[in-house]
Amino acid sequence: MNNQCINCDCKSKPIKKLFVAQKNACSYYNVQYSPSRLVCEPCMQKSIRYFDIIRKRFKNQECILDGRHPKKRRNIIELSDSDDDGASNNATKPSTEDSNPQIAKLTILLNIILKDTVGPLLTKQDELCKNYLMFKRAKLATGKEIVDNLLREADEGLSQLYKDLYKFDNKKKFKFDKEISIVDNCVQCEYGDVDDVTIITTKQLPGLPLDLPVEGKLIRHLLKQGDKVYAMKQSLLHPWAEATIELAVNDTDRYFNIIFDDGEDAVLNYKNLAYIKATSDSQYPVGSRVIAKFQDVNIQLTDKFYVGVIAEPPKYLNNFRYMIFFDDGYTQYVYHKNIRLVCGQSPNVSDDVHENVREFIKVYLQKYPERPMVKFNKKQIVRTELNNIWRSAKVKNIDASLVQLKFLDIKNEHIEWMYRGSNRLGPIFNQLSSSNKNKRLRGSVLTDVNKLLNRPYIELENLTENNKSINITNSDNTRNTQENSGVIKSIKIPADCPKPLPYNTHQCSKFCMLWVNYDYSQTKYMNVLSIPLHFGFMRSIITDEKIKLKKVIYTTPCGCNIDNEGKMYKYLKVTGHGNSQMTIDLFNFDCMVDPLSSFCVPNVFIHIPDLSYEMEFKTISVVNSLNASVPKHMKYITNRKTTPNVNLNINSKFLCGCDCIDNCEDKKKCSCWQLTNEGPKNYPCYFKDHDDIGYSFKRLHKRVITGIYECNASCKCGKTCLNRVAQEPMKTSLQVFLTENKGWGVRTLADIPKGSFVCTFLGEVRTDKDAENDSSLNWGEYLAELDFIETVEEAKDGYENYVVQPEDESEDYTSSSDEEFSTSSSDDASDDPNWAIQCKMNMFDSKMSLRKNLQVTNTKIDGKHELSKLNIQQKDESEHKSLRRYLDNDCGSYTLDSKVSGNIGRYFNHSCDPNIFIQNVFIDTHDLRFPWVAYFALSNIPAGTELAFDYNYTIGSVKNKTLQCYCGAKNCKGRLL
Ligand SMILES: C[S@@+](CC[C@H](N)C(=O)[O-])C[C@H]1O[C@@H](n2cnc3c(N)ncnc32)[C@H](O)[C@@H]1O
Numbered sequence: 001m002n003n004q005c006i007n008c009d010c011k012s013k014p015i016k017k018l019f020v021a022q023k024n025a026c027s028y029y030n031v032q033y034s035p036s037r038l039v040c041e042p043c044m045q046k047s048i049r050y051f052d053i054i055r056k057r058f059k060n061q062e063c064i065l066d067g068r069h070p071k072k073r074r075n076i077i078e079l080s081d082s083d084d085d086g087a088s089n090n091a092t093k094p095s096t097e098d099s100n101p102q103i104a105k106l107t108i109l110l111n112i113i114l115k116d117t118v119g120p121l122l123t124k125q126d127e128l129c130k131n132y133l134m135f136k137r138a139k140l141a142t143g144k145e146i147v148d149n150l151l152r153e154a155d156e157g158l159s160q161l162y163k164d165l166y167k168f169d170n171k172k173k174f175k176f177d178k179e180i181s182i183v184d185n186c187v188q189c190e191y192g193d194v195d196d197v198t199i200i201t202t203k204q205l206p207g208l209p210l211d212l213p214v215e216g217k218l219i220r221h222l223l224k225q226g227d228k229v230y231a232m233k234q235s236l237l238h239p240w241a242e243a244t245i246e247l248a249v250n251d252t253d254r255y256f257n258i259i260f261d262d263g264e265d266a267v268l269n270y271k272n273l274a275y276i277k278a279t280s281d282s283q284y285p286v287g288s289r290v291i292a293k294f295q296d297v298n299i300q301l302t303d304k305f306y307v308g309v310i311a312e313p314p315k316y317l318n319n320f321r322y323m324i325f326f327d328d329g330y331t332q333y334v335y336h337k338n339i340r341l342v343c344g345q346s347p348n349v350s351d352d353v354h355e356n357v358r359e360f361i362k363v364y365l366q367k368y369p370e371r372p373m374v375k376f377n378k379k380q381i382v383r384t385e386l387n388n389i390w391r392s393a394k395v396k397n398i399d400a401s402l403v404q405l406k407f408l409d410i411k412n413e414h415i416e417w418m419y420r421g422s423n424r425l426g427p428i429f430n431q432l433s434s435s436n437k438n439k440r441l442r443g444s445v446l447t448d449v450n451k452l453l454n455r456p457y458i459e460l461e462n463l464t465e466n467n468k469s470i471n472i473t474n475s476d477n478t479r480n481t482q483e484n485s486g487v488i489k490s491i492k493i494p495a496d497c498p499k500p501l502p503y504n505t506h507q508c509s510k511f512c513m514l515w516v517n518y519d520y521s522q523t524k525y526m527n528v529l530s531i532p533l534h535f536g537f538m539r540s541i542i543t544d545e546k547i548k549l550k551k552v553i554y555t556t557p558c559g560c561n562i563d564n565e566g567k568m569y570k571y572l573k574v575t576g577h578g579n580s581q582m583t584i585d586l587f588n589f590d591c592m593v594d595p596l597s598s599f600c601v602p603n604v605f606i607h608i609p610d611l612s613y614e615m616e617f618k619t620i621s622v623v624n625s626l627n628a629s630v631p632k633h634m635k636y637i638t639n640r641k642t643t644p645n646v647n648l649n650i651n652s653k654f655l656c657g658c659d660c661i662d663n664c665e666d667k668k669k670c671s672c673w674q675l676t677n678e679g680p681k682n683y684p685c686y687f688k689d690h691d692d693i694g695y696s697f698k699r700l701h702k703r704v705i706t707g708i709y710e711c712n713a714s715c716k717c718g719k720t721c722l723n724r725v726a727q728e729p730m731k732t733s734l735q736v737f738l739t740e741n742k743g744w745g746v747r748t749l750a751d752i753p754k755g756s757f758v759c760t761f762l763g764e765v766r767t768d769k770d771a772e773n774d775s776s777l778n779w780g781e782y783l784a785e786l787d788f789i790e791t792v793e794e795a796k797d798g799y800e801n802y803v804v805q806p807e808d809e810s811e812d813y814t815s816s817s818d819e820e821f822s823t824s825s826s827d828d829a830s831d832d833p834n835w836a837i838q839c840k841m842n843m844f845d846s847k848m849s850l851r852k853n854l855q856v857t858n859t860k861i862d863g864k865h866e867l868s869k870l871n872i873q874q875k876d877e878s879e880h881k882s883l884r885r886y887l888d889n890d891c892g893s894y895t896l897d898s899k900v901s902g903n904i905g906r907y908f909n910h911s912c913d914p915n916i917f918i919q920n921v922f923i924d925t926h927d928l929r930f931p932w933v934a935y936f937a938l939s940n941i942p943a944g945t946e947l948a949f950d951y952n953y954t955i956g957s958v959k960n961k962t963l964q965c966y967c968g969a970k971n972c973k974g975r976l977l
Helices: 023-028 041-059 082-092 101-166 170-174 355-367 426-433 463-467 528-534 565-575 671-682 768-772 788-803 866-878
Strands: 018-020 038-040 179-183 200-204 228-232 240-250 255-260 265-269 273-275 289-295 301-312 322-326 331-334 339-341 372-375 381-386 389-399 402-407 414-419 457-460 487-490 538-544 549-555 597-600 606-608 621-623 734-738 744-748 757-761 764-767 783-786 894-897 916-922 932-937 946-949
Touching (some): 023 041, 038 041, 041 101, 228 265, 240 273, 240 301, 289 322, 289 331, 301 355, 322 355, 331 402, 331 414, 372 426, 381 402, 381 414, 381 426, 528 538, 744 946, 764 768, 768 894, 916 946
Parallel strands (some): 621 734
Antiparallel strands (some): 018 038, 228 240, 228 273, 240 255, 255 265, 289 339, 301 322, 322 331, 381 389, 606 621, 734 744, 764 894, 916 932
């Protein structure tokens, strides 16, 4: 017997007297009826009250459903007891009443009466209940509709939020920096200093100067009697002086009688007169004839006006100053307020300028806005002409399009500001003299050798900026794009992955790692750097208290802490076994790299799940968040293909290999490492530390232009050897995506550490001739020249040009110390046989008294360079015989064509600020004509970033073809071709 009230929520405490619960009470409290059930008095009364209400409703023909009902209790597990069982057993027994015919008769009679009396009430109740339920159902349906609408609205709101969240906000990303490096115009600059203290100051970006008018049509007012003007006094090389117009001598040719303020009079053409005030209506366009105040040797502004031509408009990058080519050969930046417009000029302004600079200005204006300029880094050495002698000069400062050079091999110190496009600079001069040489039909996959060797190199002025209004908000970079519809997420390592054990003193062995069951084949969908974290390793960033620097620590499966690649390599070696050895490139000790960072794109944008159709170990999804298109078909290959005319022998018998059994750890003993090491020995300037050449723990931190020789099929070393990188399957998670303006591009889905191998560029190896004759290849956008030999030779050529010095050939030209350079050489060209070529023209003498005496200036932007002709001859004589001449004669050079067959490598776009670079690697052949082309990370690359390299196309090299560059880099040159 259960001594409890059947109401499980009974609040009567202490339990009052209990009664036997009737059927309706059991039904009210939702328990099965049994005679043994008990109910307390309050609960019994409650149930009686409820049924009273129901009864009344029934009787009054009101719907019994309309009202308060007891809550149905679910989840009540009834424990049956023996009494209950008994009760139910009893219930199934035929009762004595049923077997009694009298009682049965009475029962039937009762039923008939009930039917007659209660029947109509029941029918009515049935109808009422049906109506009630239908009403309730309709109410629910309306409610559901409202909820549905609300849900739809919430969905739309969410998807808008989602779009906004993933929208790539270019405005933000490409907004100009707040700071810019410029020369503080009136202070700071001191020519006298001999050390390398910078005179460039970083200052807050100035806004548009208030006195700078907008761009517009330049209006020259007619001169009339009594007008004040500036007038040329002696010659184009002298300062102009204030004067007054007396009268117009000849109206058609515009000659005027003028009187200078000192009383002297003259008759001058309006091309020799300038307005007294700066124009306020519009800016002076490039090519305007002007006079401007000059800065003296200390960059102090003087009151003297000299005549020149506007060469560069005021813009953000030059601190809203005009660059002016003065007739006397100087180039300076001048603010609008310090410039006056000359009252008239010829249709070709170069006709008006001094003959010394005429040709240079003519060509400059013809080509403008294309302006090849030398790109300098501070302290670089550049061959520069001074007084008709080629000398070495060191870069002290850079101010927009000007460079300040200090000449090194002369007795008297000479420092000079020069236009970076002046042909007095060796690189410009060389390019001009060899402009017909090395014309490429298509872009080389290799970057400019000079850039690579940290030497000054020529770069085209940023055309985009030139074409733009100086109004920054009109910048191209403000365009918005949806191409980056994705989000960075942090991967969670599943909880069931092995975790490091607590450390116990032990000697590490293969048993330390055995239990984590590492298997590379299971890692297809993992970020490469997250693989160890799935197999028992933990990676943490800690602050080293000693050096107060953050560093990365890996905890191994056996609990050891490791903080550098060397130790990790050793650990992997002793714990690795067979094919389950983890490789060192799965680890990275840079705090800036996050192994768990992952770029995710909504599935709706994924149009092809795997571009390689499982030919690569990693899947390469193709994403398009802009429209519904997919890339044109290309046969995906994982090995380069040869074409009939190409004699590429990849038989391993023709390769030499190493005998290493130590994973080629000892670079000095490995003959393959030694092959890599040999090349750069000829370039001590480029590579200082020979041990550092090539791969370091499977990463490549600096390009080796002389090529990398990996271990190969004839080597004795194993597959995990440290000298096998580009031959390994692609490990980086890459994605092809549609860009807004560049077609398809490639981005990384995970962080890539600097120096990591990304993938190779594959295609069909064709002879140049074959590719050139194939018109379907268009101008060659999917071609890459295999120009390894040319690049190495070019580097050699350039290198020799740069290392030859008059006094001591052994000196290191990249050195930062001035003292390393001889200053003993004379200004006399005859002392300097290697470099100096005596000019046939009698040029002006060299003096630093800048403009104090205008007749002694040496800072010609061009002048008549007889010198140039002589130098061309010298250069031609010194040219190298191509290495190709020593190779077989069957064909010249080769090209990789990925138009029809290729791999992911053909989708990489160009960037003027690249994040990957190309390395030539020799793997299946040592034939120098057939290197592999491999991409490596130039810097740490965050997940979601587009991977792009410098195509190094030569602008203008493809006839009738121009290609705008949309790389979006700050230093973008504006054009690819
Ligand atoms: C080797 S393909 C690169 C993949 C190409 N975007 C595609 O859709 O297949 C080279 C071509 O991509 C485009 N491209 C690459 N980089 C570019 C850039 N920075 N600006 C504009 N177009 C670019 C040019 O059309 C170029 O001819």
